[in-house]
Amino acid sequence: MDQVRDALTSAPVVHADESGLRVAGKLHWVHVATTGKHTLVWAHPRRGRAGIDAGQVMASMAGIAVRDAWAPYDIYTPAAHQLCCAHLLRELTAAGERVPGAVWPGQAADALLRLKTAADTARAHAASGIDPDLLAEQTGLFRQAALVAVKDHQHEKSKTGRKLTALGRRMRDRIDDCLRFAVDLRSPFDNNAR
Template sequence: MRVAGKLHWVHCARTDKYTLIDCHPNRGRAGIDALGVLPGFGGVLVHDAWAPYDSYTSVTHPLCVAHVLRELQGVIDGVPAGQWSWAAQATDALVALHTLATQAVAVGAASLDPAELAAQTRLLRHAAHIGISQTAGRGTKLMAARHALACRLVDREDDYLRFTRNQRIPADNNGSERDIRMIKLRQKVSGCLRTLAGARQFCAIRSYLSTATKHHISLFEALVRLAEGNPWTPS
């Protein structure tokens, strides 16, 4: 977010019932700590593979499948048409695993089909190992990035596939991106905020409205109660 003519960062922590958003000049650990959630958190944290999140050792770290699918698509886009790509096989396996997980939830199954789970996991693993071998030269920054991607799929396979073993864990953190979308829309329409205090106030209002919406409280009702000095608060 552009604040007072400089680049700032929006930090978001959310569940299906609560949203907390704030703005900070720092993208890393200082900004995350200022949000006040992760320093004392001991649950499950779904995120992309950005390194500062891993410094919080008291939490479980499922990695976002949507993020890695976008990375894999970048690799696929660079492959000539009709040519086999390790990234395409990895993508197909991840999509198949997500479909299996969705179907299991829909029919009330306690777990995924073991044979299908094993087969798709094997395809994913094989694709990543081929990717490692094909990018081992790391002669350019792009090749090094793709090598790191393939290595991450192997090294953190358990984190990427936690959603296949625990149905309460989502496969992605798209909910966080939805919760901050209005902030990006506001900036697109109205431009940057003039002060950090104003940016933080706007984030606080968005946190309030997003949480109210998740509890089926209308935006109008939530805003009226806020204006009257009697803001809605979840029980």
């Protein structure tokens, strides 16, 4: 176990996630930290910091943590964070369905996918990065979509309005963590280890 933990904490990229599980009729959480080669799985009654800390990985790692936007992961530094863009694309699709005619969800999703294609191509050709003009253009479009989301929904009192505002704020405030995959080619687009 210690060797697996050492491999994870020293890895350049670690995928982290958690999922619910029933243990003796009570909700527990299965946590996972993986590089694809090394995987640690543990169960804990808590989903948050206590459960994450039980794995003894996140607090010690210095690489990139690829994970969803769940807030308890935010405290773990000096690890850099890559928010899972597969999760983000699902949220953007749902936003487009909740607000038919809204342009910002599609604009943000298109920017993510264009950057993903550019990053995948750069990796395939062993390039050091993607075209800086494309990066600047698509980052600008993503940022603009986030700003529009906040502006359009921040005064809505409905649950949907609050969710859309929170999504826009996360995209705006965590843009580096959303788009790390396009700047640091070690970082994958999503937290699905391969």
